[in-house]
Amino acid sequence: MLRSAAILLLIAVGAAFAAAEEDFAPPFEVTSKLSSAEVPPGGQFALTVRFVLGKDVHLYKDKIKFQWATLAGAKEEGIAWPKAATIPDLNSDQPGATTEAYEGSADIVVRLRATGGVPRAGERSGEPIVLKGTVAYQGCTNTMCFRPMKTAIEHELKIVAGAASAAPVAAATDGGERLGWAGILKHLAAALVAGLLISLTPCVYPMIPITMAVIGGRGQRSRGQAILLSMVYVLGIALTYSALGVLVASLGASVRLAFQSPYLLVPIAAAFVLLALSMFDVVTIQAPGSLGGLRERLAGKTRGVAGVLLIGVLSGLVAGPCVAAPLLGMLVDIAREGDRVLGALRMFALAWGMGVLLIVAGASTGLLPKAGAWTVWVKKLFGFVLLWAAVYFLRPVTGETAYWLGSAAVVLAGAVFLGGMDALTAESGFAERTKRFLGWVAVFAAGAMMLMVLQAGASHGLLRNVPQVQASPLVQGDPREVELALRSGRPVLLDFTAEWCGYCKVLDRTTFSDPRIAAELERFRAFAIDVDDHKNAELVKRYDVPGPPLIVILDSQGKVVHKLGYDAVRNTGEFLDLLKKIP
Numbered sequence: 315m316l317r318s319a320a321i322l323l324l325i326a327v328g329a330a331f332a333a334a335e336e337d338f339a340p341p342f343e344v345t346s347k348l349s350s351a352e353v354p355p356g357g358q359f360a361l362t363v364r365f366v367l368g369k370d371v372h373l374y375k376d377k378i379k380f381q382w383a384t385l386a387g388a389k390e391e392g393i394a395w396p397k398a399a400t401i402p403d404l405n406s407d408q409p410g411a412t413t414e415a416y417e418g419s420a421d422i423v424v425r426l427r428a429t430g431g432v433p434r435a436g437e438r439s440g441e442p443i444v445l446k447g448t449v450a451y452q453g454c455t456n457t458m459c460f461r462p463m464k465t466a467i468e469h470e471l472k473i474v475a476g477a478a479s480a481a482p483v484a485a486a487t488d489g490g491e492r493l494g495w496a497g498i499l500k501h502l503a504a505a506l507v508a509g510l511l512i513s514l515t516p517c518v519y520p521m522i523p524i525t526m527a528v529i530g531g532r533g534q535r536s537r538g539q540a541i542l543l544s545m546v547y548v549l550g551i552a553l554t555y556s557a558l559g560v561l562v563a564s565l566g567a568s569v570r571l572a573f574q575s576p577y578l579l580v581p582i583a584a585a586f587v588l589l590a591l592s593m594f595d596v597v598t599i600q601a602p603g604s605l606g607g608l609r610e611r612l613a614g615k616t617r618g619v620a621g622v623l624l625i626g627v628l629s630g631l632v633a634g635p636c637v638a639a640p641l642l643g644m645l646v647d648i649a650r651e652g653d654r655v656l657g658a659l660r661m662f663a664l665a666w667g668m669g670v671l672l673i674v675a676g677a678s679t680g681l682l683p684k685a686g687a688w689t690v691w692v693k694k695l696f697g698f699v700l701l702w703a704a705v706y707f708l709r710p711v712t713g714e715t716a717y718w719l720g721s722a723a724v725v726l727a728g729a730v731f732l733g734g735m736d737a738l739t740a741e742s743g744f745a746e747r748t749k750r751f752l753g754w755v756a757v758f759a760a761g762a763m764m765l766m767v768l769q770a771g772a773s774h775g776l777l778r779n780v781p782q783v784q785a786s787p788l789v790q791g792d793p794r795e796v797e798l799a800l801r802s803g804r805p806v807l808l809d810f811t812a813e814w815c816g817y818c819k820v821l822d823r824t825t826f827s828d829p830r831i832a833a834e835l836e837r838f839r840a841f842a843i844d845v846d847d848h849k850n851a852e853l854v855k856r857y858d859v860p861g862p863p864l865i866v867i868l869d870s871q872g873k874v875v876h877k878l879g880y881d882a883v884r885n886t887g888e889f890l891d892l893l894k895k896i897p
Contacts, residue, residue: 342451344363344364346361349362353471362421363421364419364421365419367418373453381447387441387444391427393424394424422449449464451465457817459817461814461845498659505664513667555664558645563654586704587701590697702725719767736753800868820884824884834890867893869897
């Protein structure tokens with residue numbers, strides 16, 4: 315009996331220690347490893363930094379930064395980011411703003427290339443590659459934020475003649491593992507559809523006679539040969555666009571942060587407006603005539619497969635300015651992704667979508683729909699899509715309210731000028747009735763956007779006549795002021811906060827900006843305590859602050875009566891009732 319009781323006691327104690335260990339588990343476990351111990355001269359290798367996150371911990375993607383103290387014998391070529399979850403952006407005061415964060419675990423892959431340490435004659439290995447630096451990161455749970463942290467990174471590997479390069483490992487992580495194959499197929503399908511839509515605009519129709527000249531006429535070739543050569547011709551266009559995708563993705567890997575700057579976003583938006591005007595025939599954008607003439611001269615002389623491929627490459631350059639409007643949107647997205655492989659594949663798929671019409675032209679012009687008013691209508695539709703793209707790129711600059719109002723205006727303008735509001739008659743055909751239906755759908759969509767703005771404005775005080783900015787009832791505190799407050803005979807409130815604490819900013823914008831809370835706190839001595847300020851370290855230790863936000867409430871006798879986290883304070887009504895009960 316005693317033996318059984320002892321065993322049960324040991325099990326209980328072990329379970330208690332296990333639970334305690336789980337409760338005190340670190341929020342971030344960070345490890346790093348190299349893809350190989352050796353690399354050939356000039357070869358690629360990868361450094362994988364793995365984050366294992368505690369329960370309910372969010373690791374913010376934009377807070378992960380690498381800093382190298384020593385990067386001897388190698389250079390960084392890019393970073394492959396795994397797909398992140400989209401969560402509310404606590405640091406933004408824009409309604410509906412989001413940010414990206416990792417949950418559970420995440421593998422960040424830094425791609426590097428050996429640049430030095432070439433082995434001398436007769437030697438197998440040269441000077442080693444030395445990596446020394448840190449990775450900085452920061453995150454929060456559902457109720458509390460952790461201070462920014464850094465973990466040291468230190469590795470060394472040999473440069474060995476004949477060693478295998480580890481580039482395929484890094485490339486695989488950058489593509490399929492980051493998005494998943496479903497995500498890649500989704501991108502490619504969207505690019506293919508975009509290409510098909512572009513092929514319905516007047517931009518592609520002028521290329522059809524060139525296609526016929528390249529193929530050489532059906533009288534000299536069979537239908538199968540004509541289709542094959544047409545596909546080679548489209549392949550040339552696709553290669554041009556794929557190279558453009560690789561170039562933009564390579565540049566984007568180093569300048570993705572620039573797309574958050576108004577100095578880049580405003581010119582991009584202006585470019586979209588200019589391209590939209592070109593779709594409305596207000597301005598004309600075209601390639602230099604000499605380039606088009608060169609293509610046509612070569613088309614008249616070329617018959618071989620290699621020649622047809624060359625003409626396709628030149629056709630991609632000549633058609634570029636006309637289809638630049640939709641191309642720019644995709645290229646900007648590719649630059650943001652910074653994925654060379656996916657960028658090339660997306661542009662390749664776009665070109666093949668555009669090329670379907672040209673392949674049909676190579677097989678039989680009789681199968682083609684005639685160019686006419688409907689192609690002009692599609693071109694103008696692209697113009698309104700481009701105007702919306704300009705509004706979209708200005709979103710980080712103008713804010714959510716202006717974005718939704720601008721989107722509603724573009725949708726309404728498109729419905730009117732594309733014939734969606736035209737009156738119907740008894741003779742109206744299917745096309746007119748379809749445009750009328752789509753016009754009413756656009757009107758309802760625009761109305762929904764404006765209603766959403768009104769609701770958001772009312773909930774955030776944007777539409778009231780009185781100013782909604784409430785001065786904070788908290789003053790910056792330090793240990794001396796807190797000690798004086800504890801002897802004042804008034805209740806005391808300490809708000810432990812930090813600049814990097816998103817939940818703290820939410821409480822500042824909501825709870826502590828509520829006039830009722832401010833009025834009640836007039837009988838308190840209320841302080842904001844910056845946990846990053848070294849002089850407040852004693853207060854952080856005295857009140858056992860695990861991380862901000864933490865609200866400590868003391869009564870008029872200086873006794874701690876409440877220690878409240880984010881969940882207990884965000885409900886303004888309940889927090890107000892609690893404050894009223896403090897003597």
